[in-house]
Amino acid sequence: MAAASMIRSVFKKELFSGKVAIVTGGATGLGRAITEELSSLGCKVVIASRRLENLEKAAQEINEAIPISLRPRVFPYQCNIRNEEQVKSLMKYTIDTHGALDYLVNNGGGQFASPAISAKGWLAVVETNLTGTFYCCKHAYNEWMAGHGGAIVNIIADMYKGFPNMAHTGAARAGVQNLMMSLALEWADCGIRINCVSPGIIYSETAAKNYGGRHVFDEGLHIIPAKRLGIPEEVSGAVCFLLSPAASYITGTTIKVDGGQSFYRSPFTIPEHNSFPPPLEDPELNSKL
Numbered sequence: 001m002a003a004a005s006m007i008r009s010v011f012k013k014e015l016f017s018g019k020v021a022i023v024t025g026g027a028t029g030l031g032r033a034i035t036e037e038l039s040s041l042g043c044k045v046v047i048a049s050r051r052l053e054n055l056e057k058a059a060q061e062i063n064e065a066i067p068i069s070l071r072p073r074v075f076p077y078q079c080n081i082r083n084e085e086q087v088k089s090l091m092k093y094t095i096d097t098h099g100a101l102d103y104l105v106n107n108g109g110g111q112f113a114s115p116a117i118s119a120k121g122w123l124a125v126v127e128t129n130l131t132g133t134f135y136c137c138k139h140a141y142n143e144w145m146a147g148h149g150g151a152i153v154n155i156i157a158d159m160y161k162g163f164p165n166m167a168h169t170g171a172a173r174a175g176v177q178n179l180m181m182s183l184a185l186e187w188a189d190c191g192i193r194i195n196c197v198s199p200g201i202i203y204s205e206t207a208a209k210n211y212g213g214r215h216v217f218d219e220g221l222h223i224i225p226a227k228r229l230g231i232p233e234e235v236s237g238a239v240c241f242l243l244s245p246a247a248s249y250i251t252g253t254t255i256k257v258d259g260g261q262s263f264y265r266s267p268f269t270i271p272e273h274n275s276f277p278p279p280l281e282d283p284e285l286n287s288k289l
């Protein structure tokens with residue numbers, strides 16, 4: 001991650017002045033870049049995840065990049081998004097301490113690669129990515145946004161061609177995308193906009209560590225038309241845009257930040273086989289092929 005003093009943004013300096021955001025998973029990877037950019041543009045950001053030590057360290061580092069008179073702008077809060085009570089407390093803390101909740105970025109989550117996952121593994125991933133996002137949306141709405149409006153961005157994933165070897169996360173992220181569309185309609189009358197950002201393969205140290213190293217990400221280069229990996233700051237720019245007034249007429253949509261990956265090749269290879277039924281399950285019809 002770049003030193004906080006090197007935070008770059010194409011947006012104007014005080015774009016989010018006076019605003020309050022929650023970024024789940026805001027201490028690492030994409031969440032950290034989003035937190036850095038939002039805070040550099042004047043937003044107060046509560047970063048929330050399970051590991052308090054990580055959150056405190058990130059908050060301190062990012063705050064050090066902000067002029068002393070304007071510090072702190074980033075605030076750590078321990079929260080497992082799989083725990084509804086903890087999510088509710090996160091919303092209450094944010095509103096009690098900072099007086100508002102303008103933006104919610106549902107970024108915290110993840111998965112592991114596994115072709116035949118256990119029920120426990122399936123539940124862990126679905127509860128984290130889908131149910132955790134639902135809890136965050138629900139309590140942001142109940143505690144603040146229903147009465148004041150707001151903007152929500154969910155980070156999902158490139159699951160448009162299925163997600164073999166990560167079926168749990170494919171199902172969860174597709175669920176988040178559909179949840180987003182439902183809430184965009186249900187909550188339009190409250191002035192709430194909700195959208196998704198769908199990253200391709202975005203390199204950060206923490207993300208790569210989760211998969212055993214950078215080489216695992218590099219193995220995906222052949223499926224990326226851009227012929228390079230993405231970086232967290234490229235996702236952050238899309239999130240900031242969707243939260244900003246420039247997106248005031250945008251709700252219920254997904255921005256893909258993936259170098260074209262989602263409509264190019266699947267990384268999954270089907271082994272050669274002869275297992276499919278013949279046309280209309282009639283072997284005689286093979287003669288038509």
Ligand SMILES: CCCCC/C=C/C(=O)SCCNC(=O)CCNC(=O)[C@H](O)C(C)(C)COP(=O)(O)OP(=O)(O)OC[C@H]1O[C@@H](n2cnc3c(N)ncnc32)[C@H](O)[C@@H]1OP(=O)(O)O
Pocket residue numbers: 109110111112113114118120121122124125128200201202206207208210211216217220
């Ligand atoms: C290769 C290119 C990929 C490009 C796309 C990149 C996408 C990314 O998302 S990068 C981001 C990477 N970061 C993360 O994934 C965040 C960290 N990950 C997690 O926290 C976990 O993966 C989690 C979401 C599953 C949550 O784990 P945790 O809360 O620790 O889960 P449990 O301890 O409750 O475990 C329950 C159950 O899940 C199975 N399991 C968990 N981790 C793994 C694993 N690494 N490998 C295999 N199975 C796993 C397992 O069944 C666990 O039960 P037990 O075996 O009884 O522990």
Ligand SMILES: NC(=O)C1=CN([C@@H]2O[C@H](COP(=O)(O)OP(=O)(O)OC[C@H]3O[C@@H](n4cnc5c(N)ncnc54)[C@H](OP(=O)(O)O)[C@@H]3O)[C@@H](O)[C@H]2O)C=CC1
Pocket residue numbers: 024025026027028029030031048049050051052054079080081082107108109110111128132155156157158198199200201202203204206207210
């Ligand atoms: N990097 C990539 O290529 C892609 C990433 N994504 C998604 O983007 C998001 C960010 O990933 P990235 O930054 O790359 O990877 P990281 O591993 O760096 O970030 C994952 C973050 O999620 C937090 N988190 C995980 N589980 C929970 C939980 N139960 N409650 C609260 N926070 C949690 C972690 O913090 P802690 O451990 O402290 O809880 C961590 O900060 C994830 O949802 C990821 O799946 C999607 C597509 C591609």
